Amino acid sequence: MSLAKLPLPAQLRGVRAMATAAPRPALSGLSAAAKSKAEKISQDWKGTSATGANTKNFIGGEFVESKTDKWIDVVDPASQTLLTRVPETTPAEFEQAVDAASQAYKTWSRTSVLTRQRFVMDLQHQLRQNGDAIATSIVLEQGKTYADAQGDLLRGLQVVESATNIPTALLGDTIEVSKDMDTSTRRLPLGVCASIAPFNFPAMIPLWTIPMALATGNTLILKPSERDPGAAMIISELCQRAGLPAGVLNVVHGTVPTVNAICDHPSIKAISFVGGDRAGKHIYERGRASGKRVQANLGAKNHAVLMPDANKNHALNSILGAAFGAAGQRCMAISVAVLVGTAQSWLPELIERAKKLKVNQGFEQGADFGPVISPASKERITGLIASAEEEGGIIHLDGRGYEVPAFPDGNWIGPTIIEATTTMRCYREEIFGPVLTVITADTLDDALAIINENKYGNGTAIFTQSGATARKFEREVEVGQVGINVPIPVPLPMFSWSGNKASFLGDVPFYGPGGVNFYTQNKTTTALWKAEDAIGNKASVDMPTHH
């Protein structure tokens, strides 16, 4: 279906609504501590601002002001204070970015793998040195707590560190297939690649793709989320400081027009997308239609199964942390708890513990989680809570109307726990907010049936002290990432991401060995060098017989 015919997605409606609602002027709504941090971000970094100036495009090694007439306000979700304005990169600027990446590819793809390894090593050093700035930008634009923002960076940094192994990862195979005849494979880059990121991990997701694409010899066009591009801009500048030649990484901005330009451009060979179902399906189909390799990580509904023999304290704390951390805006958030048998009697304690969680601006002491990303997102989430009420669910803990006195305009939603059934909207749809839906099941088999019927397959977890129960669950559950007494089983990058079912479109997953495969193509060469032709052999004087 043509995208023009689809209604505007909720988050873009939100952006428009925010833009017309006129954000609070720069710096005016920030705490004193946040204000000085915002000023420092604007002073120290060329591509981003937290004091109301414009975010730049990064093209051919330069941070350049866009000539667009379409700007998107980025505001602090705790106070609606203007931080920066993001351009909808113009078609001409987009073309310049692709040109820069195409030119740079000619030399970058031929640099030695040790040069590219050195870049990745220097990038990890730069990221460690400047982690505070990246985490600060994330708190301001995205709203998560400072500790959580550091985790966002750390999980990306782990991918950078794993990419320092690139010489070994790119080793090919050779075998002598016949006398004096060798067949070998070489892993070669694809060309110009593109990466389209979501709002919820502004550092981690760009860092899933930048090191893997560049270390394998590709050049990259990155389009960060238009809602929080600051971390990506700082990371781009750090790539430059780490010695990355001009044009190897370029950053463009915007929404549907920029994304469609990526999908359609014939010089772009591959797209890595992380985000919601609707955009992901569109990008996958449009990108594939123009012959591109596409990997698309999509939405999720992750269930935690609580067995009666679980270590109760560990299980309840793990479920709460995974449900409410980052205000539930993680693709691996536990959004459904399945209480099995007598574990159902633990529900009151789960609720009591959830009540103690503190919601506040991300720099404030004691904040467990922050606001949700936008007023539109808040409206969507509170609408889903209301739908549970209408459909007969029980709202045990209601986060609607949560107030933070120092930040009256924030997109606050307190921890919410709903007892529901699998037919209700709050169960069927991804909520992406601080809402835990509780479902009851009589047996492990019933819990497995619930999870396996769910369309998504990103993550799941079981809490039990029985190895046999855990093993049966792990073997039979149809979900790609399984935790046993581990609430958020995101594989570290010696493995690859392995979400499945409706949580993934494509064939080759992100980072780890999958990342190397995604960003490379094999060339297989068969060569014959006859031993008798070696220079220095004696000439044959016999009558040729053609044998």
Ligand code: NAD
């Ligand atoms: P989103 O789909 O709204 O946006 C992601 C990217 O796509 C952004 O860069 C945005 O500009 C672009 N985009 C949005 N709508 C578009 C459209 N109609 N056409 C073309 N491009 C469009 O996602 P989000 O709200 O930023 O992120 C949250 C979603 O991402 C959740 O569904 C979450 O589960 C998912 N997510 C998945 C993973 C994973 O690994 N599976 C990780 C993080 C987030």
